Amino acid sequence: MTQKITIDPVTRVEGHGRVTIHLDEYGQVKDSFFHIVEFRGFERFIQGHPYWEAPVLVQRLCGICPVSHHLAAAKAIDQLVGIDPENLSPTATLLRRLMHFGQMFQSHALHFFYLASPDLLFGVDAPAEKRNVVAVAEANRDLAIKGITMRKFGQEIIKAVAGKKIHGILAVPGGVHKTFSQEERDYFLDGKNIESIDTMIEWSMGMIDFIKSYHEANHKFLDEFASFPSGHLGMVRSDGAMEMYHGKLRAVDFEGNCTLDDISTDEYQEYFLEAVAQWSYMKFPYLKNLGRDKGWNRVGPLARINVCDYIPTPLAEKARQDFIAFTGKKVNNSTMFSHWARLIEILHSAEIMREILLDPELFGNDLVRKGEPRYKGIGIIEAPRGTLTHHYEVDEKGMITKCNLIVSTTHNNDAMNNAVKWVANNVISRKGHVTDGMLNQVEVAIRAYDPCLSCATQALGKMPLKAELYSHKGELIDERTRN
Amino acid sequence: MKEQETEDIKILLLAIGNSGRGDDGLGWKLGDLIAESGFKEVSVEYRYQLQVEDAQFITHYDAVIFSDATEQQNEKGFSFSKCIPANTYYYSSHRQSPETVLYLSNELYGKFPEAWILAISGYNWELGEGLSEHAEQNLNKAFFALQGILESHIRTTVPETVE
Incomplete structure (x- = not known):
């Protein structure tokens, strides 16, 4: 049976990410991915705005x-x-x-x-x-x-x-707007x-x-x-x-x-x-x-x-x-x-x-x-x-x-994916089970890159940590949530 | 409840959110309204998220009101409740809870103010400025209630909750 472990969202990184680790029937890692699910089209949103607004608007990213x-x-x-x-x-x-x-x-x-x-x-x-x-x-x-x-x-x-x-706001087109005393x-x-x-x-x-x-x-x-x-x-x-x-x-x-x-x-x-x-x-x-x-x-x-x-x-x-x-x-x-x-x-x-x-x-x-x-x-x-x-x-x-x-x-997208693969292959593969410490090592590898995943929308009540285990048929066979 | 003289008290409204993400701007908008209302005892500060250093910042105040948007729906459109220090934590550093910030104030600096959480219900969290119509109504209700609290209560007493 192929299993899929999902960590969603990754903890203590700036914003939402999700990691899935796919195991085969022997518990060996088949593949792993670091998914970014948060980026929401800011490049499109800013079109039509006057250029002088850009340094202010992009701060909302x-x-x-x-x-x-x-x-x-x-x-x-x-x-x-x-x-x-x-x-x-x-x-x-x-x-x-x-x-x-x-x-x-x-x-x-x-x-x-x-x-x-x-x-x-x-x-x-x-x-x-x-x-x-x-x-x-x-x-x-x-x-x-x-x-x-x-x-x-x-x-x-x-x-x-x-x-x-x-x-x-410091910068304006062609310079700055404030002196320093x-x-x-x-x-x-x-x-x-x-x-x-x-x-x-x-x-x-x-x-x-x-x-x-x-x-x-x-x-x-x-x-x-x-x-x-x-x-x-x-x-x-x-x-x-x-x-x-x-x-x-x-x-x-x-x-x-x-x-x-x-x-x-x-x-x-x-x-x-x-x-x-x-x-x-x-x-x-x-x-x-x-x-x-x-x-x-x-x-x-x-x-x-x-x-x-x-x-x-x-x-x-x-x-x-x-x-x-x-x-x-x-x-x-x-x-x-x-x-x-x-x-x-x-x-x-x-x-x-x-x-x-x-x-x-x-x-x-x-x-x-x-x-x-x-x-x-x-x-x-x-x-x-x-x-x-x-x-x-x-x-x-x-x-x-x-x-x-x-x-x-x-x-750093490829680098973080490679870091996750390293942990999946060296820490999780062939262990037969996945512990909280193993999952954290996935996060440790990602955290070293200090990722910022377009984060600023978290209102009260969002941001749980959820781990899900799926069968090769896509059936949820186990899940773990931290709140 | 705690009684205190008007002249002594320093109140902080810590407005949390992001006006570039729809109703996530509710906390900031409330901050704007309170700042424009001219309460001389009330300072307004804005945050995207609460950070650990806010534990140090709030020690300069006698009372703190954390205002933020919430996904949770409430019949009144908002909730106002006492904030109790707790050594809970969030998995994301950029989002310390008000309870954790309060706990850290005491742990690191040996003091913390009285605190409340004003959570206003929102509905739309997509990119773009401006509140949804329903969120705007909730904001007005929350602002009206907070004005009342600041005018008639906080100078002498503050209720544990307003529902």
């Missing part, structure tokens, strides 16, 4: 990463008013970058402290009631408070430049009202020490769990440094060979295609030249560490060198090292925020620039979860006629 969508859309809309990233004023660029790194910092802090830490602190086989942030708060109060304080710091940065923690700057430096940026850097370094110690004690798990070869995609500066806001796109294969050689973000359509699958609403992007099977890439912290030549802040670069020395690999293909990479990026974000806060150009008044209007705009940034693309085309009245979004989680 998600409650976790509205800043990233706001900035990617803003970069695209800049081009519609004739302004490329190089022509944005220095003050506008700094303010957008400050907002971007505030978002990176708070988003990574959320993921590590609230989502990943229960798995690391309590183990993947811990009972369900242990694998959550409430248990972290009870078991390690200091860690929980640090996590909250770090996330709050990033949100305060966003609030300072955009006016609000969510739905703040020295008083606002000092709030983050002096440590009088909130913990200072120097404290954020210190705590970030402490978290890297934590993950290094954790690796020493659990190296087999981190090295091997959901490890598989893949390509890696990310943004770099012209000198090969890690870049998050604007640069060139670079990809390498699982051994580090270059597969995409620092192309302009404006040219992405010439190099990428998107495949579709009957069982998922989410597309599967891949490099044209390598084809559907070999051309897909991971994106996000691990990929960014893998593609860059160096990190342009000293403490994070030191942490990257330790990371490489520790693993002894040019390219790291271990899913669980995403957590380590994410912590390095937290440190990098804190260092960058400090640099920007100390830059006198931050207080300038040259905020908005204009050029010759165009009909097409493409904005690509490195969002916390990975490469994020916004592409808009408009008519002569400025109304949006086409919108194409490739969100980070879409790039």
